[in-house]
Amino acid sequence: MTEPDQAVRVHIYERFVEDGRPPTVAxxxxxxxxxxxxxxxxxxRLDEAHVIVLAPGTTDIWMAxxxxxxxxxxxxxTERGWFYGNCIWDxxxxxxxxxxxxxxxxxxxDCREPLVFTVRDRELEPVDAVVHYAVPxxxxxxxIGFS
Amino acid sequence: xxxxxxxxxxxxxxxxxxxxRGALLTPEQQWYLADAWYRERLAPDxxxxxxxxxxxxxxxxxxxxxxxxxxxxxxxxx
Numbered sequence: 001m002t003e004p005d006q007a008v009r010v011h012i013y014e015r016f017v018e019d020g021r022p023p024t025v026a027x028x029x030x031x032x033x034x035x036x037x038x039x040x041x042x043x044x045r046l047d048e049a050h051v052i053v054l055a056p057g058t059t060d061i062w063m064a065x066x067x068x069x070x071x072x073x074x075x076x077x078t079e080r081g082w083f084y085g086n087c088i089w090d091x092x093x094x095x096x097x098x099x100x101x102x103x104x105x106x107x108x109x110d111c112r113e114p115l116v117f118t119v120r121d122r123e124l125e126p127v128d129a130v131v132h133y134a135v136p137x138x139x140x141x142x143x144i145g146f147s
Numbered sequence: 148x149x150x151x152x153x154x155x156x157x158x159x160x161x162x163x164x165x166x167x168r169g170a171l172l173t174p175e176q177q178w179y180l181a182d183a184w185y186r187e188r189l190a191p192d193x194x195x196x197x198x199x200x201x202x203x204x205x206x207x208x209x210x211x212x213x214x215x216x217x218x219x220x221x222x223x224x225x
Binding site: 001006009010013014017049050051065066087088089090091092093094095096097106108109110111113115117119122124126127128129130131132133134135136137138 | 148149150151152153154156157159160161163166167168169170171172173174175176177178180181182184185186188189191192193194195201205213214215216217
């Protein structure tokens, strides 16, 4: 990743965490003193490098893992506000990225019973659950939305 | 990566979706994987894990085998 793209990446994450939504290309361009074409190109390069995920056919950020710009079944409360994670891995990752403690509220896809994963001081509290990975690691990026 | 109440619920859900069962993690394995993977994501010098680094993180949690392999198998000598 080049230095300018890293600066764009850092800005995206900072704004996402502070605002609860990712910045648009125009907002990033204005903040970093870029023209919008440069900022859009940086967004596309970060997408191609699997650093962020753009909504198909747009320069709108869909995912900046572990965060999701769209509502998901993984609502995360952290020390710095609440967010949506892309999956249970990312829900717990959001807690790790933003502090020491938090909780992920989700539900069993089979029976719809609520499941709560609580982390306190970087320790997961006991929870009666299992986590299922449907797709082998080498194929996660074939369809990251499904994975 | 979805959380279920039990392995039985995974089995039933996979059957209802016509999916093969994949890999199962304990909640603790998932937490440690998430923590190792994302803890430094906001750092200004963050970079993506290389496939070898990612596989090492998986292996440290006992996640080994074809399901967790990211690198293409090397050619055998001779």
